[in-house]
Amino acid sequence: MKIVLASNNAGKLAELQAMLAPLGMDLVRQADLGIGEAEEPFRTFVENALAKARHASLMSGLPALADDAGLCVDAFGGLPGVDTAFYATQFGYEKSDDNNVRALLEQMRDVDNRRAAMVSTLVALRSADDPEPLIAVGRVVGEITRERRGTGGFGFDPVMFISEFGQTFAELPPAMKNAHSHRGRAAARMVELMRAHWLA
Numbered sequence: 001m002k003i004v005l006a007s008n009n010a011g012k013l014a015e016l017q018a019m020l021a022p023l024g025m026d027l028v029r030q031a032d033l034g035i036g037e038a039e040e041p042f043r044t045f046v047e048n049a050l051a052k053a054r055h056a057s058l059m060s061g062l063p064a065l066a067d068d069a070g071l072c073v074d075a076f077g078g079l080p081g082v083d084t085a086f087y088a089t090q091f092g093y094e095k096s097d098d099n100n101v102r103a104l105l106e107q108m109r110d111v112d113n114r115r116a117a118m119v120s121t122l123v124a125l126r127s128a129d130d131p132e133p134l135i136a137v138g139r140v141v142g143e144i145t146r147e148r149r150g151t152g153g154f155g156f157d158p159v160m161f162i163s164e165f166g167q168t169f170a171e172l173p174p175a176m177k178n179a180h181s182h183r184g185r186a187a188a189r190m191v192e193l194m195r196a197h198w199l200a
Helices: 010-023 045-060 081-091 097-107 174-180 182-197
Strands: 002-005 026-029 064-073 115-125 134-144 160-162
Touching (some): 002 010, 010 026, 010 182, 045 064, 045 081, 045 115, 045 134, 064 081, 064 182, 115 182, 174 182
Parallel strands (some): 002 026, 002 064
Antiparallel strands (some): 064 115, 115 134, 134 160
16 A cells, blocks of 8 residues: 655654555655645644645545654653754754754753653544544653764654663664654554554
8 A cells, every 4th residue: 555654754754664564555755746745833743743644645645644743851841842843943053953952952951850752643544534543652751861872863862862771762773763762652553553444
């Protein structure tokens, strides 16, 4: 089954393609179909993911999968949350993963409570008007390090320390990171949902 991924993030595509491979799903990025990004005006991950999936499905005529993910820092009341991708821009930096990490480390320089969660909400639709979207949430709790560690992954992976592994996500081998990340957990749940609802 061909399914459009409502994201232009190559890192997300690679991770999700690997996780959905057992179902025979062929993920294609919306950009590769000439589809622009959807508006994301909402304050929750699930609403934004649903909006992105509906947009991609409507424009492509294909089933769609969307991911809205972000970093929720306890000391910041759960922020940046849905604004994670643009976090650095509020501090005068250009939008980029590298600048997001730089801004976060600067803002947390004098913060002792380093607890944070990385959250991924996946939404899958059979069509743009699907009244029964599949929704899977993955969440991983860790601590923000005081400096970057590791060279793998993307986003906040170099500063997201996971105590059960004693490493940041950027230090873990890709297969281990994918299996235990917020997106990995959401994808595992989504595979279960797709098997039960779409492929049964």
